[in-house]
Amino acid sequence: MEIMASSSEKLLTGLVAATFTPLTEEGEINIKEIGPYVDYLTERQGVTKIFVNGTTGESMSLTVAERKLLAEEWCKKAKGKMDHVVVHVGCMSLKDSQDLALHAAQIEADSIAVISPSFFKPKNAHALRSYLKAVASAAPNLPFYYYHIPSITGVNVLVRDLLVGIEEQIPSFRGVKFSGIDLMDFGLSFSLMKPNWSLLYGVDEQMLSGLVLGADGAVGSTYNYVGCQFNKLLSAFEKGELVEARTIQFKLQDFLGSAMKLGFDVGVNKQLMVEVSGLSLGPPRLPLMPCHPDVAVSIKQKYKSIFPQC
Numbered sequence: 001m002e003i004m005a006s007s008s009e010k011l012l013t014g015l016v017a018a019t020f021t022p023l024t025e026e027g028e029i030n031i032k033e034i035g036p037y038v039d040y041l042t043e044r045q046g047v048t049k050i051f052v053n054g055t056t057g058e059s060m061s062l063t064v065a066e067r068k069l070l071a072e073e074w075c076k077k078a079k080g081k082m083d084h085v086v087v088h089v090g091c092m093s094l095k096d097s098q099d100l101a102l103h104a105a106q107i108e109a110d111s112i113a114v115i116s117p118s119f120f121k122p123k124n125a126h127a128l129r130s131y132l133k134a135v136a137s138a139a140p141n142l143p144f145y146y147y148h149i150p151s152i153t154g155v156n157v158l159v160r161d162l163l164v165g166i167e168e169q170i171p172s173f174r175g176v177k178f179s180g181i182d183l184m185d186f187g188l189s190f191s192l193m194k195p196n197w198s199l200l201y202g203v204d205e206q207m208l209s210g211l212v213l214g215a216d217g218a219v220g221s222t223y224n225y226v227g228c229q230f231n232k233l234l235s236a237f238e239k240g241e242l243v244e245a246r247t248i249q250f251k252l253q254d255f256l257g258s259a260m261k262l263g264f265d266v267g268v269n270k271q272l273m274v275e276v277s278g279l280s281l282g283p284p285r286l287p288l289m290p291c292h293p294d295v296a297v298s299i300k301q302k303y304k305s306i307f308p309q310c
């Protein structure tokens, strides 16, 4: 039986911040920071959509119980303040993913997303589709997104192959968060899109290229602290002001280029968010290493010089 999207369901578009997971200095979940985090994004960055427990949120380093606690608190605090909460539910075990998908439905998340398992990898599009279908079936009424991030998973199934016939397998399928750099695959995926699906681009430093090809929006870690600038990029692009859009894109490239020279990773990114927002997010969880204070200070200086108004 096909379950259609309700007519009130809106397309997922615009900027979506992939949130960091607040931890205490001892490495436990710091639930009380989530309310202020939601306020920071909405009030200071103009970002009203979040993608929780993803790569930036270190989901794969968290227990299922921790992920449930976090997802619940994000949904609770976002209610009435944010427009959309995507809960990432991908795990190495199908059972854990199904458990999280069902939980996401119970807590009234707006949608779920799933990264491919990466220890045992699906060998081809058919295997990946079958796995995604099994996860989606645990929450058949929740809009479902595939999260493509080959640089981390090592799963290089082309999105355009995955999309073939997926609507019959997964009636709740609503699109892809494409965090790959293969813009040909991204481009060719549009020919397989349905009107109520979204293709969201996920490599922040080249978001404009994604927009040019037709991206409906963007999900990324840097929108936590440069969201205000990227909202300007989006509106410049919509008005056809390419010079302005490029100027903002080049600023992020300049910024990330220098951060990358200093070893930019999720741990460094998290510390930068701490420095910029003043939120208490704690260290990353091992095996990620805490960011050395000198590195964070120097990246923050660069950030301030490039994005003085954010």
Ligand SMILES: CC(=O)N[C@H](C=O)[C@@H](O)[C@H](O)[C@H](O)CO
Pocket (backbone or CB within 6 Å): 018, 055, 056, 149, 151, 152, 179, 202, 203, 204, 205, 219, 220, 221, 222, 256
């Ligand atoms: C590998 C990774 O974490 N990718 C993120 C989203 O998918 C991006 O938002 C990056 O953090 C961002 O583009 C900076 O490289």
Ligand SMILES: CC(=O)C(=O)O
Pocket (backbone or CB within 6 Å): 018, 019, 051, 053, 054, 055, 056, 057, 177, 202, 219, 220, 221
């Ligand atoms: C960037 C992103 O979407 C993530 O951290 O999962």
